[in-house]
Amino acid sequence: MDTSQVQLTIQEAAEVTDLSVHTLRYYERIGLLLPVGRAANGHRRYSQQDISLIKSLNKWRQTGMPLVDIQRYVRLLQAGESTTAERRAILEAHRETVVSQIEELQATLQLIDYKIQNYTDIEKQQEKVLV
């Protein structure tokens, strides 16, 4: 079976992308997604390309990239060849924010572990600052 031509309904797209059908339509409405193809009856049909774009955008969302920034990237994609440098710059900037998010989380992890250790100590009848 050739999967390259498989077109998904909005329901199916929602399932595979872990977004709601509401959100898929919302994203398209605000120009965050390129308009997807339509069946003869006007229903949306999602290609594998659409799906993989959505999955990527979704990952970026989950790392805290605001919708407007994603929008900007998608517009550049739409604009074509001439925008590769700019798109690359967006990715590199986002890379840096992800790196510092990881660093901050690791620092927080240490703080949490320290506090958990305090509770462990207390359970051994020792005095510590709990705050």
Added chain:
Amino acid sequence: MDTSQVQLTIQEAAEVTDLSVHTLRYYERIGLLLPVGRAANGHRRYSQQDISLIKSLNKWRQTGMPLVDIQRYVRLLQAGESTTAERRAILEAHRETVVSQIEELQATLQLIDYKIQNYTDIEKQQEKVLV
């Protein structure tokens, strides 16, 4: 100089905690912060203890812990000794979410690097999927 007795105004507290005065009052209003001390004129005065609690809570916020969960922790703190086990459980649960956030971010980082590499390849006149 003995810093143990230094009381900060809300302005000063905002500066050292990196929150706005609005947010400090808002947090107290919704019961996320224990009520702080007051000067004779009714103005808030933040102790070093208050400050360090606020800094902790703020770190948790930044790791995506919703205000209601933080609220729950603060209520337990207020309730005292008997709640240490429960507080510890909250910390341990949050520890796990932070760990998986780090893992997800690292996976995303790989994705970003892969895409950046694609752009690098393209700059060398090669064909790749850019989405």
Added chain:
DNA sequence: CCTTGACTTAGAGTCGACTCAAAGATGTAG
């Protein structure tokens, strides 16, 4: 033919987390 179910749109509603505004009290400097 009629119902059912999956889709369509545009607009309204919700939610979390602030953020601001209005009206008033108090303390200090000129």
Added chain:
DNA sequence: CTACATCTTTGAGTCGACTCTAAGTCAAGG
């Protein structure tokens, strides 16, 4: 003694990101 800076409260407004609703289209099954 008055101006002003800084605080107080309560309630309203904003913002980002959905999430839902209403009203309508269309195809297939009974």
